[in-house]
Amino acid sequence: MQVKTEAALKFSADAIPSKTTSTSLRADRARATHYCNPLHVAQVVCHRQKDGNAEFLVRWQKRKTSTIPPKSVVSWHTLEELSACLHLVQEYCSTFEAPDLSKVGNQPSLPAITSLKRKKPGDDSASRDFTAINKAFLQLPSPSSRSASISSLDDGANTLARAPADDSWLSISVYNGLLKRREGWITAYRPKRQVKVTQINAVNLPTHEMLDHAALHTAPLAAAIRLFRDKFMKKLQAVPNLFLENHHDTTTPSLNFRFISSYVLGTDVEPMDPDFQSRCTLPCKPNMGANRGCEYTHLCICLDQAAVDGERLRTKDLAMFARFKAGDSMDGEVVPRRFPYSISSNPATPPTLQAFYREQRYPIYECNLECSCGPRCKSRLVQKGRKVPLTIFKTDERGWGVKCEEDLIRGEFIDVYLGEVITNAEAERREDAAGSAQKASYLYSLDKFAGDDFGDVKPEDCYIVDGEHMGNVTRFMNHSCEPNCRQYTVSYQKHDKKIYDLAFFAYEDIPKGVELTFDYMDRDEQEEDDVAAQRAKAEADPENESKPKCGCGATKCRGYLWI
Secondary structure, eight states, X not given: OOOOOGGGEEEOGXXXXXXSSTTOOBSOSSOOSSEEOTTTEEXXXXXXXXXXXXXXXXXXXXXXXXXXXXXXXEEEEETTTXXXXXXXXXXXXXXXXXXXXTTTTSOOOBOOOOOOOXXXXXXXXXXXXXXXXXXXXXXXBOHHHHOOBOEEXXXXXXXXXXXXXXXXXGGOOEESSEEEEXXXXXXXXXXSSOOOOEEOOGGGOSOHHHHXXXXXXXXXXXXHHHHHHHHHHHHHTTSTTEEEXXXXXXXXXXXXXXXXXXOEEOTTOOOOOGGGOOOOOTTOOTTSTTTTSOOOTTTXXXXXXXXXXHHHHHHHOHHHHHHHHTTOOOTTSOXXXXXXXXXXXXXXXXXXXXXXXXXXXXXXXXXXXXXXXXXXXXXXOGGGOOOSXXXXXXXXXXXXXXXXXXXXXXXXXXXXXXXXXXXXXXXXXXXXXXXXXXXXXXXXXXXXXXXXXXXXXXXXXXXXXXXXXXXXXGGGOEEOSSOSEEXXXXXXXXXXXXOOEEEEEESSOBOTTOBXXXXXXXXXXXXXXXXXXXXXXXHHOGGGTTSOBXXXXXXXXXXXXXX
């Protein structure tokens, strides 16, 4: 067992900003006693250097809106005060265009800075390279659209005058309202009574003067980058055998992600009643099969919905085999089936998924905690969790990826895909709100049993796993049209057709350090000539022009994602 320490972080020394430069900053003068409430913070819009401190401009909101109210409260805060909102600071840093210090203040009007979404599968918008923040040109907006506009609310004027082009704005901490510090949290509010506060048009932030200053003072970004790394490492400390590696730049995976160890059920998602939990009983018991639990497939009721072993059935009962080939249901029949995993006599060799399941992608049924076969049953593997050490690492061209720190053998279990389980309607709402096809990279439909012989689950009633903001390490796995891992349905409750595990197994022997990939479309293997014909057809179809291209580089690459 490997112990989680700071050694789990592997970063390029050249990529980490130096603390010894004259522009380096203290994060804060003293430890904060109150922190910005993340439920009320909408956005971080700019940064500044003031009195040796890094400060960031926050726009507040009480409820989510599609537009920015011109009189939204905005205020400057230290990184310490923003410790509960660092993911928003990270998003700001990812959109900050690198400045050319020799040109700042002398450029014509340019478009305002825009948010950069994920460019490729596995690449987070909050993970752009910040090492060039002193090398490229900062896009400065037009003075007419971004100039400071300050007045007093007590005159009730709607016309906002431009602030003087000097550094007087550096002394202002809050615009359009007041701050309240209570019970450890900082929140903002607009006073009901006529109270004199400094006013600014929140729609046009950051102002030209703020951007000029930000272009000249990039040390706050370097201070923030170190905090991003430290906070993500703290997240990893709670996850056994998981490491972070980046030899390319200073970026860190998005802080707006929570590692979880099991599904989180969303609104309107109903789990099966525990009273209906199925379990195998005697003759299944712990001391069978070299003390590995269940020994006879025809006696273990956990397998009575597992795939029928047709070849063995053909040799045992031709009449039953004829019924099977004709499509008759074999559920509940005493017919040959298979346990899912092969157990080696060598204790150093891990269990592997049998080829019967690995190649045909049949659903896997495991025994569970209620079964009489005991905790060492050979049919209990995925539910015990990941055992192999994995590393989230920065790839050359595809953002973050995952690799294993030891050799994997074909059929070895890696991990499951986790996230928030939501309804199909909620998944569609989130996709529409995201406004990007990339949202689909994190959505996984639990539709294995839709339209099966039982007819219990309709496609529109299937649940969806959303792994964008909560999940586990597999969320960082990249796509490949010719993957070395495949995902399988694993159930510990044969009667629950709507909630089950999505487990990744090695589809081939994978050497240590090779990136782990799976097919986002979950396609079966195809011949190379067939894939080439499909790729040519897809490239000629004008409807695919707006679809993201696939960058997996595999021989059988289909050319585009989501086709």
